[in-house]
Amino acid sequence: MGEREPMLKVGIIGATGYTGEELVKILAGHKKVKITVLQAVVEKEAPISEIFPHLSGKIDLVCKKPDLEEAKKRADVFFLSLPHTVSMAVAPTLLKAGKTVIDLSADYRLDADEYEKWYGTKHKDKANIKEAVYGLPELFKDKIEKAKLIANPGCYPTSVILGVAPLLEKDLIHSDYIICDSKSGITGAGRKPGWNLENPDIKDNFKAYKVNSHQHLPEMEQVLKCFCKKDVHVIFVPHLLPIERGILSTIYMRVKNELGYEEIIKVYKEKYENCPFVRVKSQGKFPQLKEVALTNFFDIGLAVDINRKVVVVVGAIDNLLKGAAGQAVQNMNIMYGFDETEGL
Ligand SMILES: NC(=O)c1ccc[n+]([C@@H]2O[C@H](COP(=O)([O-])OP(=O)(O)OC[C@H]3O[C@@H](n4cnc5c(N)ncnc54)[C@H](OP(=O)(O)O)[C@@H]3O)[C@@H](O)[C@H]2O)c1
CATH class of the missing domain: 3.30.360.10 (Dihydrodipicolinate Reductase; domain 2)
Structure with missing residues (x-):
């Protein structure tokens, strides 16, 4: 019998929002990955299948409160389903630890000046804006293949x-x-x-x-x-x-x-x-x-x-899929050499 390929360990931060929920749904059925981290601002830590009963029988991992030190020990790739400004506070720690980051917020999509003008707030991680690849696979596949930080496009x-x-x-x-x-x-x-x-x-x-x-x-x-x-x-x-x-x-x-x-x-x-x-x-x-x-x-x-x-x-x-979570998984598939449609 051949050896089983190791699964890529993935984490979702902001797992209880709309796009986080879609990511859990897709990744729980993805053949090449295993969800090992779920975090969100929850009042009480609970299995994700209690928070979203439709996931019961598919995944029962506990959704924990945000803790980056713990998160980075447990996964290789992180999806940030977070409000803008929160992602730029989270991504640098994960990138520094050598993790791959796919950010669904707007924090890495624009040049810093434009970001500050349109989002009305200072950008706190300008260095990584330059490293980010705009994750629209139909137009930027070559760059996505080599990226460590994806700015997943807006819907x-x-x-x-x-x-x-x-x-x-x-x-x-x-x-x-x-x-x-x-x-x-x-x-x-x-x-x-x-x-x-x-x-x-x-x-x-x-x-x-x-x-x-x-x-x-x-x-x-x-x-x-x-x-x-x-x-x-x-x-x-x-x-x-x-x-x-x-x-x-x-x-x-x-x-x-x-x-x-x-x-x-x-x-x-x-x-x-x-x-x-x-x-x-x-x-x-x-x-x-x-x-x-x-x-x-x-x-x-x-x-x-x-x-x-x-x-x-x-x-x-569909704004939550091609406009967010589906596109994010499509990007991960391209980055890791999986079939582009896996899980989707
Ligand atoms: N909705 C769309 O169609 C769509 C499309 C493309 C891109 N996006 C972008 O994707 C991102 C997520 O969107 P969404 O619609 O999923 O938003 P959402 O439903 O408001 O979910 C946001 C998630 O982030 C969590 N959160 C908030 N602050 C946090 C913190 N400091 N640390 C950890 N978790 C935190 C929330 O937890 P609690 O709920 O417990 O507070 C929730 O799980 C946004 O930046 C949005 O602009 C959304």
């Missing part, structure tokens, strides 16, 4: 950047006029008391918020700039949908030449040819949230108005 940016980058890279659209009209379910804001579908601000309602002032705007512009080497201007209007999960972004871009549907769809098909989690829709078909919910897929469909030289791209994801 809105994932839905927008994957829809814009292929055309920008080929210099087919104007980079100074990209309109993104995005809609998100309520889990995008994290788990907080009273924030549910019965809340009168949410129930039977639909509204725009943080118009052109959402903190994900600079992330989109900074990452998209890598594809055209000049400033990119995005007009970003997020909306809150009265549903639990999912993001649908409708993106309007001005095309430089009189390109038709066939030429434009070809660009996307070629770009995402070897990407197991991108599904390019056929002509006349557009993504729906129901088709991506509970999956790690990014679905994309488009239409072209040749006379007005406008392309409309619609992209959809």
Whole structure:
């Protein structure tokens, strides 16, 4: 009998939040890893299967209060499902101990100046921002393979950047006029008391918020700039949908030449040819949230108005999976040479 391959030991810090819960669910069923650390700000330490009864029979590890010294003894890879500012207080200790860190917060996604401007707080770990790799596998796989610190992308940016980058890279659209009209379910804001579908601000309602002032705007512009080497201007209007999960972004871009549907769809098909989690829709078909919910897929469909030289791209994801936990596991799979789809 052959020797059993040792399992990679993984920890989740912030395990009781929305994205932490999704990570536990995915990693408990992952063939190559073993969850050895679960931590969160819990009143009482308890098995995770008591906190989330749907996990019972799958994992009964105790979710402990935050203790980094203990954590770093027990795992090799850490997922930080933490609020921004908390991650940058945790990551340096883990990195210094030689651990791999996949951070789901915004703490390592932006240049320090932009971070401080948009998040309104000083960055306390500037040195590691330079080490961080933006974890969007469809666009930065080569860098992800070698990374020790992943800045896992924001949910809105994932839905927008994957829809814009292929055309920008080929210099087919104007980079100074990209309109993104995005809609998100309520889990995008994290788990907080009273924030549910019965809340009168949410129930039977639909509204725009943080118009052109959402903190994900600079992330989109900074990452998209890598594809055209000049400033990119995005007009970003997020909306809150009265549903639990999912993001649908409708993106309007001005095309430089009189390109038709066939030429434009070809660009996307070629770009995402070897990407197991991108599904390019056929002509006349557009993504729906129901088709991506509970999956790690990014679905994309488009239409072209040749006379007005406008392309409309619609992209959809599950914000907790491709927009967060699923993408984080996809990144880990790439970093450790596992099948990119393992667990997903
Ligand atoms: N929700 C999304 O769709 C989404 C998508 C992409 C990225 N993100 C980002 O991912 C991160 C987590 O998001 P989320 O939606 O999962 O948030 P969440 O539901 O608010 O969960 C945050 C988690 O962090 C824990 N926590 C808070 N302070 C802590 C500390 N000092 N030490 C250890 N644990 C601490 C919380 O514990 P308690 O609950 O016990 O306080 C909870 O388990 C955020 O930075 C968010 O911006 C979220």
